[in-house]
Amino acid sequence: MFSSRGWACRVFCANALVRAGLNVRVIDKRPVKVAAGQADGIQPRTIEVLQSYGLADKVLSQAAFMIMAAFYNPGPNGIECIGRVPDVTAPTARYPYEVTLHQGAIEGIFLDSMKKEGLEVERPIIPVSLQISEDPKALADPHAYPVKVVLKHLDWESGEDTETVRAKFVVGADGAHSWVRKTLGISMDGEQTDFVWGVIDITPSEKTDFPDTRNKSAIHSVNGSCMIIPREGDKIRLYIQLSNKDAVDPETGRVNLHRYDPKRLLDVAKDTFKPFTMDAALDKVEWWTIYQIGQRVASRFTTNERVFIAGDACHTHSPKAGQGMNASMNDTHNLAWKLTHVLRGWADISLLKTYEFERRKYAQDLISFDKTFSALFSEKIGDDSKGHGPTHEEFIGAFQDYGNFSSGVGVHYAPSQIIEPTYQAAASNLIIGQRLLPHVLVRAADAREVNIQDLAPADTRFKLFVFPGEHTQTVAAYLDNSQRFFYKRRDAFDVITILQGTKSTVNYLGVPLVLRSHWTKVLLDDTDITGSRGGRIHERYGIDRFAGALVVVRPDGYVGTVAPLDKLATLDTYFSGFMLSD
Structure with a gap:
């Protein structure tokens, strides 16, 4: 199992497989586990899944809860609150809220669970080659080892630093720039939007007088849009809409991190929050970045049902709806039991075809949702490029209508050999x-x-x-x-x-x-x-x-x-x- 940035599905999948008694190796090019930043929102369905592994309480005991969502629109003196509604609009949710916890803590919970089963992440290692046998008999035999992987140990100071591994199956959980996906020649289908956003984790100072820092808050202002995500302790995460003219390099067309820093991001946010004050100490900023929204799905999720990709390696989208880590974990939740049944001899190897069938359709639905949600959020209320942006009622309506999907509780797999709806x-x-x-x-x-x-x-x-x-x-x-x-x-x-x-x-x-x-x-x-x-x-x-x-x-x-x-x-x-x- 490979990972560089796809930490969520990597440790989730590894934990599920090793708990099932399978022989697993996990490699990561990072010398240490990540400490902060990146994905941190956990949706109601994912909490249910964590509960099924006995890990929900460990997350909930450390996490910040998002129970209400607040909405702000432009007013005569700046932004003004025009309503608050429950954050989760999914009637069947067992956990009717979202929670947030920093990436390092979430990863640590899985690493501890894996360690109890004798599995630890091997660092720092990268794959340098991957070959899949073309022998039909080997590919059809779940006990064969048709995948050859060459690994490079980055910290070896002398002697041979490469290792050849024979594997029955490989899972590429290595992020949006997936080496595994590129090696398999799998394309990403979709497009890049014009929307550019900054993200910054801060602890508001006593000067901050915005009243909804502990609620999920969606702010539309004449200066652009912003979203607040409460974090554990006193921290919050700000998603800040940026001008693509300032953030994108005109020569490359790519986001240029050097054009921004934490101070500039906070300055943009301060203008958005007027007449309220949003203030924080810059020396306490834990993490920040800027990104351009891209919405893409891999053309396939596997090669010969022997090498699989999961998480950001096979779908990318906006982070504001809190789907990235959740989609990734649920990819591998779907895959892990199927691999286990095949390797135990309980199921035919054809069962593995249902992974792509189920999760690629979900990913396509996710991109469709994200296109609507990110566009609504990025456009000014009542003022898009055609002069008729979304109304406040349309925005809140979409927020609530998509609740079943965004919470994860409404995911529906189509009929297949493992979904039989006759009765x-x-x-x-x-x-x-x-x-x-x-x-x-x-x-x-x-x-x-x-x-x-x-x-x-x-x-x-x-x-x-x-x-x-x-x-x-x-x-x-x-x-x-x-x-x-x-x-x-x-x-x-x-x-x-x-x-x-x-x-x-x-x-x-x-x-x-x-x-x-x-x-x-x-x-x-x-x-x-x-x-x-x-x-x-x-x-x-x-x-x-x-x-x-x-x-x-x-x-x-x-x-x-x-x-x-x-x-x-x-x-x-x-x-x-x-x-x-x-």
Whole structure:
């Protein structure tokens, strides 16, 4: 696994793979891990994903929370607040907020998790050549080593400084200027915009009187646009719109960092915030940069399903909507379990084709979203180049309309060998191809409340959520049949049963053993002990209480298919489409 700047998907993927028991090597050309700056915003869906790895609490305990968003427009004396709304407009979000934490801390959480599994990043190393075998038999054999990589150790003072590595698979998580992507000859399709922005991390001084530094704030002024992102502690991040005439070198057409410095960026921001004062000590600036918005997607995400690219290596866009690190992590969250299933011999190697199928379509949707969002944000309210820029109502409307997508909770994978929506009606509100909706249940054995998402950790197994209705014996007989796919590949599955009834009356030991592998795996559709949380999950998911249903949740937390209890044999068809029975 390679990385130089693609730190998020690199450490995320490495952590997921090593936790699954796979042999992984991670290289980075940097001599030390990054300390600050760059990506730091975490969206609601990504928090859910971190929770599935047991890492959400470590992030949330250090992070700054963004719960409200404030909007400012030009007024008679400068900018004025014209409204505040919830930052996250996604009704099904388990975590209805964004959080921010600096890159070094986030990376450290993953590095610590990897270290517990015996894996550390090897530094400073760069790849210098990559070759993929053309032998069809080797490419089709998941146990073969068809990729040859030559690595150069940058800190070796004497002797041979190169090393040849044979690999089964390679993941190029090496940023927007990806060496892996260029080596594979993969093009980036899209365009560069005319919008240029500066970014600076500051700690406002006591002179600052802007009232929304602790909210996400979108400011449109006659001087340009600005966005505030609260950071951990007292810090904030400012995104500042710049004149491309000042920031872009006319000879190269590229952004020239030498044309700006922290003082000049802060001076531009001060003009934007008038009549409010925005002040900070320049000697405490942790990080700054300027960039030109580019929106591009790689023409493909893999070569022969042996070398993959992920994160910024395959999609680039504006950072203001907080998608970069989130998209990157979720790329590798999608890929890691598929690699694990193939390498364990649980799934056919063709499963790996679904990585590009699912994540490239998502990346294209992301670019479409980013084009709309960045244009709305970069144009002056009511005054674009054609004389009719977005109105305030259009801007806030777009902010809220895109909430489901930008939060990550609305990501929807299209039908494929692992997304089978034929019997969607059996769980009409639980959309096949979207992530499992959060909901509170009560554990039958001890009446403890549990969120159903926590019953689907990222442990590489498919989760079978059984809503038996009045057909408990029917489901048990199916799962206990040695001819069924589940029976033949039981180690790839985890069964969780959700019963009707109350915590004061249900005896969970009456459930057949195949439906209760452990006392924690039988839950009730009931409220918690206070009566204020949980209950009515059948109604929430659109499952008939009598007829029941069996919901299949993939290892990445997405609903793969749903089977009515009188059509359980369809599960054999579903799993045999990509899994190996022995």
